[in-house]
Amino acid sequence: MLLLGMAALFMVDFLQLIIPNLYQMVINGMNRGVVEVNGQILAFDLTFLLDRICMPMVGIILAIVFGRFLWRAMFFGAAIRVEAQLRNEMFDNARRLSCEYYQVNKVGNLMSLFTNDLDTVQECFGWGIMMFLDTLLMGVLAIVKMWRMDSVLTLLSLIPMAFLLASATVVGRYMMMKWDVRQEAFSKLSDFSQESFSGIAVIKAFVKEAKELIAFKCLNLENEKANIDHTRASVLLRILVTMFVESVICVILGYGGYLVFQGRFNAGELVEFIGYFNAVVWPIMAVSELIDMTSRGKASLERISELLDAEPVVRDRQDAADLINPQGEIRFQSLTFRYPDGEQNVLTDITVEIGAGEQVGLVGKTGAGKTTLVDLLLRIYNVEDGMILLDGKDINSLTIESVRNAFAYVPQDNFLFSDTIARNIAFGNNGDVSDMEKIELAAQMADVNDNIREFSSGFETVLGERGITVSGGQKQRISIARALMKDAPVLILDDSVSAVDSKTEKAILQNLRQIRKGKTTILIAHRISTIQQMDKILYLENGHLAAAGNHLQLMESCAGYRRMVELQQLEEEGGENHV
Numbered sequence: 001m002l003l004l005g006m007a008a009l010f011m012v013d014f015l016q017l018i019i020p021n022l023y024q025m026v027i028n029g030m031n032r033g034v035v036e037v038n039g040q041i042l043a044f045d046l047t048f049l050l051d052r053i054c055m056p057m058v059g060i061i062l063a064i065v066f067g068r069f070l071w072r073a074m075f076f077g078a079a080i081r082v083e084a085q086l087r088n089e090m091f092d093n094a095r096r097l098s099c100e101y102y103q104v105n106k107v108g109n110l111m112s113l114f115t116n117d118l119d120t121v122q123e124c125f126g127w128g129i130m131m132f133l134d135t136l137l138m139g140v141l142a143i144v145k146m147w148r149m150d151s152v153l154t155l156l157s158l159i160p161m162a163f164l165l166a167s168a169t170v171v172g173r174y175m176m177m178k179w180d181v182r183q184e185a186f187s188k189l190s191d192f193s194q195e196s197f198s199g200i201a202v203i204k205a206f207v208k209e210a211k212e213l214i215a216f217k218c219l220n221l222e223n224e225k226a227n228i229d230h231t232r233a234s235v236l237l238r239i240l241v242t243m244f245v246e247s248v249i250c251v252i253l254g255y256g257g258y259l260v261f262q263g264r265f266n267a268g269e270l271v272e273f274i275g276y277f278n279a280v281v282w283p284i285m286a287v288s289e290l291i292d293m294t295s296r297g298k299a300s301l302e303r304i305s306e307l308l309d310a311e312p313v314v315r316d317r318q319d320a321a322d323l324i325n326p327q328g329e330i331r332f333q334s335l336t337f338r339y340p341d342g343e344q345n346v347l348t349d350i351t352v353e354i355g356a357g358e359q360v361g362l363v364g365k366t367g368a369g370k371t372t373l374v375d376l377l378l379r380i381y382n383v384e385d386g387m388i389l390l391d392g393k394d395i396n397s398l399t400i401e402s403v404r405n406a407f408a409y410v411p412q413d414n415f416l417f418s419d420t421i422a423r424n425i426a427f428g429n430n431g432d433v434s435d436m437e438k439i440e441l442a443a444q445m446a447d448v449n450d451n452i453r454e455f456s457s458g459f460e461t462v463l464g465e466r467g468i469t470v471s472g473g474q475k476q477r478i479s480i481a482r483a484l485m486k487d488a489p490v491l492i493l494d495d496s497v498s499a500v501d502s503k504t505e506k507a508i509l510q511n512l513r514q515i516r517k518g519k520t521t522i523l524i525a526h527r528i529s530t531i532q533q534m535d536k537i538l539y540l541e542n543g544h545l546a547a548a549g550n551h552l553q554l555m556e557s558c559a560g561y562r563r564m565v566e567l568q569q570l571e572e573e574g575g576e577n578h579v
């Protein structure tokens, strides 16, 4: 497409440079009554005007119109394709990146890459390439024609142009720097807006609207200042260009007039020379635009490249094998873990085995390391070799996909998509909503079926931004239904029944016992009552495994566990007395 566009552009430029020659013929014809064409002297009459001026002019104009259409279609078409492909590649890499990347890079920043920066690159690719080629082609062609007419006049005209290029390069560098600052400021603004809108309920509850507004205004001011700096440089560049172009006109009129006065140039030739120069004015003007555009495009492309070049921290080893027919047997072997940016170990020397089909409860105070432990199982972070074994195989020797496929997970934040409830639940099963019976069964097992039936659109109810908001407990249960849809060898529930009442909790636990019989289930909970019945309870204290065993064993052997149970009993009794 670019080659075809270039050919069309070349044709247009070539034809445009024939027009000044026609001017010359008309003016000289009017002055002298005869015209010299390729050494022949012809009479300047109506036939000449029609055959040699008007007809070719019509042909040239038609061809120019067609050529312009063609290069626009080709250059802009190519730019749109490049943008679409780049966007796909960006998304493709973004989805492969580890969670760590998203903890450092905020959503607002990423969004501005996908909108603002991508637009800039697209503009640079379409308009930018076109302008660059046009400047080059038209500039060279016109200068050659000018040179043929009078080399001294051409050289004199080019001197201001050299100054222009030198100063434009310096200003261009400065503009690129300023664009980078501007994009950073815009990213910050977009991060801030995104967070404010997401946390609007908290902001309102704490009556912090005014504080938010002031913070927003500060960021916006930063953005405005960066914008003004960039625009100032851009205006300066434009003024420089205009100044140099005007000074060339002075040179041509001055020295060209002198040549006419000396008889070395006639009036028609001077008009022709000015015509050629006029043809280069636009490309020269475009130089400033081009420098502005490429400086912005380069800065944006660098930001995009950072995303494209970012490597996932957690990735498959070259010799990684798939976990085939997983049984759900898990072994932690002296597992010690520290977050990449952390200062101390979050988990220390954990050694325990979870047998295939075992129902395991994971308890401990907030911050004890429960979520971290299951995150490591799901390979959200890297662990050292030999510290976690799945079915007897080192987790690092297995492919991430096959490991994650062996798990169904109910995360703590219960994120649901802005989609129908049916699709949200079916997400656990490749998003296939054709088997409504299975979806309903999963909802029943998560004890949320009745709630869903009460919504006027039932399972077709749209959740989230575009639809209704469900309660925390309903969210948790839809999230559980989604995980149950997967029917994986290992099910992990991270504090997933904390927002439901004890009757519902009992029903869900009862269902889980029934459908997860013989399949490994790990339940993280705060309430002892939730995990009391489990085959095995792991009690974590400050990242250490303080005890492992069933409820009765822990009550006997682990003072920390016993204290926790007693405290919770007291709390419950206190709550009941209070009621």
Ligand code: ADP
Pocket: 103, 339, 341, 342, 346, 364, 365, 366, 367, 368, 369, 370, 371, 372, 373
């Ligand atoms: P629990 O699930 O038992 O409440 P977590 O596993 O969430 O505990 O957290 C254990 C510890 O790890 C806490 O001290 C917490 O501050 C820290 N932590 C959690 N996530 C991160 C993270 N992404 N980076 C650094 N430290 C973290």
